[in-house]
Amino acid sequence: MNSVSHPKTKLSISRHLKILAITLMIVLLLLPFIALLPWAFSKSWYFPDLIPEHFSLRGWRAVLAPRSRLIEGLINSTLIAGVVALVSTAIGLFTGRALGIHKFRGKRTIELLLLAPVIFPTIAVAMGIQVTFIRLGLANTLPGVMLVHLVPTIPYVSLVMGGVFANYDVQFEDQARVLGSGPFRTLFRITVPMVKAGLIVAGLFAFILSWSEFMLTQLIGGGSVITLPLLLFTFVRSDIQMAATLAIIYLLPAIAVLGLTARYMTEDSSAVGGIGVV
Amino acid sequence: MRVALLLTPALSLIIILFIGGIVLAIMQSVGYLPMIGKTDFSLDAYRNILLDHRFRMSLGLSLYISFVSTAISTVLAVACGLLIRSVIRGKKSLAFIFQLNLSVPHIVGAVAILLLLSQSGLLSRAAYALGLISVPSDFPVLTGDYWAFGVIAQYVWKEVPFIGIVVLAVLTGPTKDFEAAARSLGASPWQTFRRVTLPILTPAVLATSIIVFAFTFGYFEVPFILGRRFPEVLPVLAYRAFTNPDLGLRSEALALNVVLVFVVTNLIIAYRFVIHKYIR
Numbered sequence: 228m229n230s231v232s233h234p235k236t237k238l239s240i241s242r243h244l245k246i247l248a249i250t251l252m253i254v255l256l257l258l259p260f261i262a263l264l265p266w267a268f269s270k271s272w273y274f275p276d277l278i279p280e281h282f283s284l285r286g287w288r289a290v291l292a293p294r295s296r297l298i299e300g301l302i303n304s305t306l307i308a309g310v311v312a313l314v315s316t317a318i319g320l321f322t323g324r325a326l327g328i329h330k331f332r333g334k335r336t337i338e339l340l341l342l343a344p345v346i347f348p349t350i351a352v353a354m355g356i357q358v359t360f361i362r363l364g365l366a367n368t369l370p371g372v373m374l375v376h377l378v379p380t381i382p383y384v385s386l387v388m389g390g391v392f393a394n395y396d397v398q399f400e401d402q403a404r405v406l407g408s409g410p411f412r413t414l415f416r417i418t419v420p421m422v423k424a425g426l427i428v429a430g431l432f433a434f435i436l437s438w439s440e441f442m443l444t445q446l447i448g449g450g451s452v453i454t455l456p457l458l459l460f461t462f463v464r465s466d467i468q469m470a471a472t473l474a475i476i477y478l479l480p481a482i483a484v485l486g487l488t489a490r491y492m493t494e495d496s497s498a499v500g501g502i503g504v505v
Numbered sequence: 506m507r508v509a510l511l512l513t514p515a516l517s518l519i520i521i522l523f524i525g526g527i528v529l530a531i532m533q534s535v536g537y538l539p540m541i542g543k544t545d546f547s548l549d550a551y552r553n554i555l556l557d558h559r560f561r562m563s564l565g566l567s568l569y570i571s572f573v574s575t576a577i578s579t580v581l582a583v584a585c586g587l588l589i590r591s592v593i594r595g596k597k598s599l600a601f602i603f604q605l606n607l608s609v610p611h612i613v614g615a616v617a618i619l620l621l622l623s624q625s626g627l628l629s630r631a632a633y634a635l636g637l638i639s640v641p642s643d644f645p646v647l648t649g650d651y652w653a654f655g656v657i658a659q660y661v662w663k664e665v666p667f668i669g670i671v672v673l674a675v676l677t678g679p680t681k682d683f684e685a686a687a688r689s690l691g692a693s694p695w696q697t698f699r700r701v702t703l704p705i706l707t708p709a710v711l712a713t714s715i716i717v718f719a720f721t722f723g724y725f726e727v728p729f730i731l732g733r734r735f736p737e738v739l740p741v742l743a744y745r746a747f748t749n750p751d752l753g754l755r756s757e758a759l760a761l762n763v764v765l766v767f768v769v770t771n772l773i774i775a776y777r778f779v780i781h782k783y784i785r
Contacts, residue, residue: 248588253602259617259662262627266620274625274641275633318514325511339777341515344523346716346776347769348723350740351762352523354747355530358540378522381515439610441726446747456612456726463616463730471620474613485608489601 266471286472295469296453297476303369304454307444308437310373315380315433316426320418322381323388323425328397338389345382352378353446360447367451375443380433387432391425424491431484431491438480527766534759541752550756554764562736564764570653570738571722574660579714581665583706586672587698600673607666611659615730618659622647648731655731656738664717671713672706680705708779715776719769739765 265272267286269279290297325331326338344352353375357366365371399421403413419426441456448454455477462470536547554560589599606614621627629644638644648655680702687697721727725740732738737745739761746758 245588245591249592249599252585252588253599256602256606256662256666258627259614259621262621263613263617275630277627277630277634318518321511321513322515325508329508329511331508337512337516339773341519343773344519346719346773347523347527348719348740348762348765350723350725350743351530351766352526354743354759354762355528355533356522356526358533359525359529375522377518378526381519385515435608439612441612456610459612459616460726460730463619467620470616474616478609478613481608481610481613482605485604488608489604 263471263474266468267475269468286468289466289469290472290476296458297473300453300455300458301476303452304438304456307369307373307376307452307454308434311376311380311437312430312434314373315377315384316430318377318381319384319388319429319433320422320426322385323390323392323422323429326385326389327392327395341385342382344378349379349440350442353443357446361449366447367449369452372444372448372452375447376437376440378443379440380436383432383436384429387429388422388425391422395422427491428488431488435481435484530759530762530766534756534763536756538752538755541755547756550760554757554760559736559742560761563739563742566653566736567722567738567740570656570660570728571718574657574664574721575714575718577657578661578664578668578717579710581661582668582672583710585665585669586676587702589669589673590676603666603669605666606663607670609663611663611724612726612730614663615659615727618655618662619648619731622655622658649733651733653728653732656728659727659731660717660721664721668710668713668717671709675706675709676702678705711779712776715772715779719772722768722772723765 265279268282268284270281270283270285272279289295322341326334326341356375360366360371360375365374400413400417403417408416439456441460444452444454445457448457455473459470459473459477462473534550536543536545536549538544585603589596589603592599619626623629624641624644624646626648628647629638629641632638632644647658683701683705684697687701688694692700723740725744728738729741729744732741743758743761743765746754746761749758
């Protein structure tokens with residue numbers, strides 16, 4: 228009897244430990260958000276109140292007031308991330324095809340070159356290129372900022388699309404061509420529909436990377452191109468209520484993108500999801 | 506030919522903007538600064554920073570933060586990955602919560618950690634409610650502190666899911682069959698983990714950890730918000746020198762960036778070594 232009940236208690240202890248560990252993990256992951264949220268909805272939240280005494284929308288009013296430049300930041304951030312996502316996805320379509328389907332000499336070197344911006348600090352690129360961008364008139368402009376944002380996005384779209392094209396069957400295109408379809412028709416009626424899910428995931432990654440980018444915008448935008456992270460940086464030092472409120476606004480599209488990505492991603496490609504934002 | 510055409514857009518952008526940016530950084534660090542009328546080659550910037558004790562303290566701090574953050578994140582990520590895999594019911598929702606902060610911008614994470622760990626933050630208030638402290642200054646200094654606790658906490662919070670996703674992806678492969686084989690041959694759970702699971706995880710996890718190390722080493726925003734004023738990490742030191750109105754400091758700012766690039770280059774060599782040793 229004893230020998231039967233013994234493993235049972237042991238099992239139940241390990242079960243309890245497991246539940247404890249999972250609870251601890253969830254709490255630690257969510258705790259920073261719990262510390263952030265009340266600030267956006269409180270009037271004043273003084274130590275030692277654990278819960279704000281008065282509910283208030285002061286933070287929202289302050290952030291939405293014209294002098295906070297929220298609308299400008301929101302428009303710029305959306306515009307930059309949107310264009311960067313579209314352009315990078317188009318680039319990724321070509322790069323992914325080359326890397327996923329074709330075998331050629333020097334492929335590993337090219338892969339390494341394309342992935343290098345992931346691992347090298349963007350700050351060095353931003354500081355190195357700034358003077359040249361000023362001379363070319365690209366600094367302090369939206370197109371200039373969009374252009375440098377391609378540096379961090381290209382590696383990810385190449386990686387995602389390379390993976391997609393590695394499982395791609397070129398024969399469908401051959402059949403279309405045999406049946407008389409031209410190259411453009413083949414591209415838009417066969418290739419793009421077949422890799423659509425990959426293109427969406429790549430586009431969402433590029434959007435998030437551009438949306439989160441601070442240093443490249445700060446140095447190339449030169450203070451003329453204001454985006455949400457730049458505003459958030461100012462608010463952290465000046466008004467924590469506004470910072471918390473803006474942080475929530477800034478966070479929502481990122482969470483939405485994660486939800487969307489999850490829909491388009493199969494389980495084995497979820498590893499790529501992690502690389503989305505280091 | 507076709508391949509060259511397909512690769513042209515990505516390669517030309519990376520070569521012009523990325524390689525170009527780094528080459529320009531190196532040129533400016535050795536004195537090529539036509540905008541302030543200097544074009545003579547000189548290694549003064551490097552001599553200045555190498556003789557400056559602030560640089561050595563910054564380099565030490567940066568290496569310390571990246572090393573500790575990466576080590577803790579890696580261990581916790583493997584633990585979390587194994588834990589999530591062992592769950593049967595609610596696995597999908599758990600994996601989603603685990604991935605939640607992957608897409609959270611680092612600045613938001615830094616602000617949230619600040620509001621959690623500062624002396625008037627949520628944890629400090631909780632400590633008061635429990636009767637552990639009576640004034641904010643009783644609470645340990647966890648942000649802007651000597652040990653860079655806040656910075657490391659933010660990196661660990663962000664990077665555990667990043668490495669964890671890789672762990673989960675590797676674990677969904679044929680790993681389970683190998684583990685079952687080991688168990689049926691009489692290996693204990695610990696032996697199975699040590700001799701089967703860990704060796705399978707090592708290449709991918711090590712490669713991801715190197716990316717995390719390099720990333721945290723060159724990152725600016727988190728230590729800027731959560732770190733001390735002195736000493737500062739290398740990217741913050743470089744940023745202050747770069748934005749200083751004194752353009753004479755430009756070369757030194759760029760030299761600091763070249764040091765960052767140099768350290769990361771060595772990491773990539775290590776990365777390639779790891780890939781070669783384990784994956785091929």
